[in-house]
Amino acid sequence: MGRRIDYYDDPNAPQANSLVPSVNVVVENDRGEILLIRRTDNDNWALPGGAIDLGESLTQAAVRETKEETGxxxxxTGLVGIYTDPKHVMHYTSNDExxxxxxIVLTARPIGxxxxxxxxxxxxxxxxPIEASSQTMDRSMHLRLSHYLNDMDSPVIN
Structure with a gap:
């Protein structure tokens, strides 16, 4: 399996060669705990999520990715924000993408x-939430999680 390397505002980062709509999901249970995964491609903690496939809606992708990655x-249940910062690029070494x-970051509740x-x-x-905030994760994931935890009045759009 290849690795994923995240770059932010790095002059040495490779040039982006694709734009793939994706979704992350903040799933919070009735005890106030957040569902996190530790990624196999970079060993960072993250919210579950991934690319939206052709033929599926945003919410279908969110539910599918959460199930695939976490069980x-x-x-x-809602929207945290839309994140499109061109200073953030992700290099997938397996195919040089x-x-x-x-x-797009959504909120959800577990149902099974x-x-x-x-x-x-x-x-x-x-x-x-306190432990989640202290885990090793990419700055973009920390940002998304902090926006959720700070209970923003309206969705973040950047």
Missing amino acids: IDCEI VRQEFS GNLTKSSESRDVCWIS
Whole structure:
């Protein structure tokens, strides 16, 4: 499996060669814990999510990606924001794809399933918001999580 390398405002970053709409999901359980995965491609903690496939809606992709990466079924409940900062690029070394950030972050509640690792998630866990904020993750994921935890009055659009 290839690696994913995130760059932010780095003059040495490779030039973006693709733009792929994707989704991340903040799933919060009734104990106030957040669902996180530890990615296999860069070992960072992250919200579950991934690319939106042709033929599926944003919410279908969010539910599918959450289930695939965590084993948890969820119901979408809201929007945190839309993140399209061209200073953030992700280099996928397996195919030399360099994506410009384009992620829509949704909120959800769990409705079933069991925590299950996948080929994309080395670890899967429910974690308190304070612990979640202190995990090793890319700056963009920290930003998305902080926007959710700070209960913004309206969705973030950047």
